[in-house]
Amino acid sequence: MKRNEFFSAIGISAGMIFMAPVLSSCSKGLTDTTTNPGGGGNTGAVDFTLDLTSPTYAALNSNGGSIVKDNIIVARTSAGVYVALTSICTHQQYNPIAFESAANRFHCPNHGSNFGVDGSVINGPATSALKKYNVQLTGTNLRIYA
DSSP states (O other): OOHHHHHHHHHHHHHHHHHHHHHHHTTTTOOOTTTOTTSTTOOOOOEEEEETTSGGGGGGGSTTOEEEETTEEEEEOTTSOEEEEESSOTTTOOSOOEEETTTTEEEOTTTOOEEOTTSOEEESSOOSOOOEEEEEEETTEEEEEO
């Protein structure tokens, strides 16, 4: 190995060691969709029930309230209708998106995409709709399922 090849190899190795933590920090907000049922586009089984009498889910007792559980955002619209969508933006998988009750839409604060309560894209940069889940209210129990 020539001297310049040796120093080149050392430089590349040192650069990779330095860049590894930097590159891993760029993944903030990304989610492993293989183990997280609500992950962007994952077809894993989603079926859970929220007890609306629990303080954890108290926000859902008022119109405009929302919570995020297992990468699914559950919101109660201004009309009092419960909706559940993936909380992961389809643009660059930013997590979580937020429910804006005054506008009756879901908003990604990362790049500004907005989605309707049915998950459809209102404006981009996102071009794909959010996955929507079924909701069923029985008494004070709200079931979210695929």
